[in-house]
Amino acid sequence: MTAVLVGVLAVVGCSDHGDDTTRAPSATVRKEPPATTTSVVPVDRVPAVIDVAYVQAVIDVLDHVEGDAVRALVGAREPNRAFYERIRAIYLDPQFDRVQSSYGRSAAQEMIELRAHPEDPVTRIDRIIKVTGDCVFAAVTRDFGPILKVPPTDELKKGYIGFGLKKPELDPARRNPTAWMIGLDGATSTGEEPMNPCV
């Protein structure tokens, strides 16, 4: 699977509410890691204060779910229910479709780009850029090397992730234990930071 695709910034969870007065109140954002970290971060709820430690805990769980999905895909040599449910549970539309397509192309070519024993992708939350009641947007270092035969370059690992609130109807099997799904996973072609990612 070619590691780089081009998509659009379309974060369903980060929807444009404009001046909607019914909008959920924004959570407070702490952009830098706290001086002390707690050992247990409850990822299944949205805290009053969304900080790096919390977002990191969320993406760690989602990375593991994706790793499980890829292991199911590689093990079955074709997309099966175990793969589908997990990917569907962690990606919002239309990002889900792009991810499904990428894996689907690899599956159509006998897993040509996937490692025989894939591990979990590894994501580091570098900085939180924006938080609203239903959107978290962060600069990340995201590494799919543990699942790809040819690991991406360091340049390709730098990018952004946009989280939207989880839609439970997309996860009937409860594969995703967090309160969030990934609505965007990518980087800008110019390297510039996106403006107003959670409008």
Place this chain on the structure above:
Amino acid sequence: MRMKLVAGCVTSLAAVLLPSAGFAAEFDVQPGGNDVIDARGREGTGEGPGAIRRRVVRVSFDPNDPRNDPANYLMDVQLRFDATLGGSCVQVGQRFVLGAGNSRAALDAEARVLRLLRNYPLCSGSAPVPPRLSAGAVALALWRDQVKLPPPAPRIAPGWGIVGKEAYLEIGGEREPGTWTFNALGYTITITPHSRYEVDWGDGSFAHGLTSQGGAWPTGEIRHPYQADGAYRVTVRQQWTATWNATNGEQGAIEEGLQTVGTLDFPVRELQAVRER
């Protein structure tokens, strides 16, 4: 798996955040890239994922827009899980890859569809498979699945070698085994395989690109002196390519190499001259 965003999309985020229909207009084409645009980004063109290769709906009014050129699209082939079917299925669409419409990748994608559809149904949301694939794609599919290529049969007389003396390899089997003719998918296609040999002498020495089948001492052209005694495994790899022609006049070359392999266990002994008094 990373999604590389297009700057224009990012800076016009509010528009992009509208429902997905129509967002294709936000795409910036990045010439020269490979795999640069997900075909499903064309959902906003009105053609959607139902597009098939060479059926391109005009996506802008710029006559020079590469997105209007069918030569810049190839078939997008995926395996997906269909929750309704409860199993895998083949999803066919089209992808924008600049200049790739007539490339080897395009033929490969069409041939891949043929193979996958033997084992999986078409997804319910898939575009239909083109009613008539290109002759090149059919030839490639036949080459992969139907042409039975002979393996090489290496032999070195008398069955063992002597240190310091050249071993003369003879490669049995056929290097140019003739032609295969198929009637498939509306074409009559004749495929002619061609081959070269690679020899791994088993002692770290190799020979590549051989067109001779060698021969016995003293005239054989493929020979090798072993420097030490031991048990060696000689491996001959026959690398195959092919040319094809169809009765409709189309013809081409298949660069995708296939390989057949033959091995020979070959003992090499050291001899010493002994003078008896």
